[in-house]
Amino acid sequence: MEYPHYARAVDDRLPAYLQLRDRLAGQIAAGTWRVDEALPSENVLAQQTGLSVGTVRRAMQALVDEGLLERRRGSGTFLKKPAFDASLFRFFSVQLPDGQGTIPSSRLTSRQIAPAPEPFRALFGDVEAIHIERLRGVSGQVLLAEDIWIPSSRFAGFESMPEAEIGPLLYPVYMSRFGVLVARIVDDVSFSTADGKMAERLGLPQGAPLAVVERIAYAPDGMPVEWRVACGSATWFRYRSRIGPG
Amino acid sequence: MEYPHYARAVDDRLPAYLQLRDRLAGQIAAGTWRVDEALPSENVLAQQTGLSVGTVRRAMQALVDEGLLERRRGSGTFLKKPAFDASLFRFFSVQLPDGQGTIPSSRLTSRQIAPAPEPFRALFGDVEAIHIERLRGVSGQVLLAEDIWIPSSRFAGFESMPEAEIGPLLYPVYMSRFGVLVARIVDDVSFSTADGKMAERLGLPQGAPLAVVERIAYAPDGMPVEWRVACGSATWFRYRSRIGPG
DNA sequence: CAGTGGTCTAGACCACGTC
DNA sequence: ACGTGGTCTAGACCACTGG
Secondary structure, eight states, rough: OOOOGGGGGOOOTSOOOHHHHHHHHHHHHTTTTTTOOOOOOHHHHHHHHHHHHHHHHHHHHHHHTTEEEEEETTTTEEEEOOHHHHHHHHOOOOOOSSOOOOOEEEEEEEEEEEOOOOOHHHHSSSOEEEEHHHHHHEEEEEEEEEEEEEEEETTTTGGGGGGOOOOHHHHHHHHHOOOOOEEEEEEEEEEEOOOHHHHHHTTOOOTTTEEEEEEEEOOTTOEEEEEEEEEEEEOOOOOOEEOOOO | OOEEEEOOOOOOOOOOHHHHHHHHHHHHHHHOOOOOOOOHHHHHHHHTTOOOHHHHHHHHHHHHTTTTTTEETTTTTEEEOOOOHHSSSSOOEEEEEEOOOOOOOOEEEEEEOOOHHHHHHHHOOSSOEEEEEEEEEEEEEEEEEEEEEEEEEETTTGSSSSSGGGOOHHHHHHHHHOOOOOEEEEEEEEEEOOOHHHHHHOOOTTTTEEEEEEEEEETTTSOOEEEEEEETTTTOOOOEEEOOOO
């Protein structure tokens, strides 16, 4: 098995603050700190690494910007709960007749090595891919059907992981099990109608209006790590996008 | 007439780098530098302001993050073309049968002081509002119908500006004419169907599937400055959202 | 070659939380 | 009182751009 991404030696051509950022991300992925536990202070890290406090600050700030850490003045720098996927996967957030915003439940209906469609190959090259089919919903009602492709080189063994070890959110699993941090996302939202197979997966009539979200996820180094397509009934659909700081 | 936002005295309780950021943003709004013109270098600004170079860097970096400036190593820091609106208003980017991505043309069909709908009042309070109706399209074909509400306190006189002074993009006008910088956006994408009036505005059959984008725009100080709803045929619709750095 | 931004240092003082 | 992060300074060296 290949080493997880962040366990690999960091690229020593990078500036020191990025090397430290990657080392810390690796330790976070390895579970060095529990959620809401304080990391070593800036001064301690500076002493340990031989870097100046300012450089350490910059490395930690980068992880704050990526949503992994939280700084509390007078108190310390803490590992954030990986609400990561929930904050990114924020469509279907959920506009049910009654409901408030809850994280949809998740069921993996298929995982296997399979030939990947063209958009995946355009991104990743001609590599082996794992295809994941997932249904998400709330209280029994299926709302979203997802097709997810990941390269088997980075995610070796994902297709045979016990389902119990995979929660409702995938990105925390990517990080804790494979050391892969998703830092950046590009989503494309469009509109379509349900073909026979999709209508069946979603429990909709054939030809029903469909919202489609195509997503590419990238690691901090800019390499793509996942391609997914999510479909749901256009009727309930709601996609929220924040642009700019905050 | 009220002073434009950035012409007001900067809040001197803020840290020095934020005060400088706001002062520079004010000068940009006032047209001190042309597009692609270099701002004073870090050293010069540091000397002029009496601040250290590091603090000046931080102020400039904040404006780079907001998309106003661009830094070129070895060369200088330059005012970016306000592709601002184009980069934010990136749906309908445009997926026409033939076309490539172009900035849609724009026609203001109505501007008047008018009672604002509830979502606006929830954001802005019970203030007077200017209602702008706009049609956007490419080569004669209408693609998008927008309803835009802005508070008349910040945008006094907008409803009677000569249309010739308003280009295809509104945010540059907000900045250059009213000193209002849009720093942050929240978009909500959903799907609906066209009622009679909307069908007519867009030249679609009644009941046609509709993509709806509701947008709230915020100034750097966190105050809302605009609320808009944009509708277009779901068929051509494509909304791209980038999450995370880059 | 002179000037620019990019990185990095080794300090300083302050505001804030915790004990 | 002490340690934390937030701000700020006054330098340093480097990589790069431009004339």
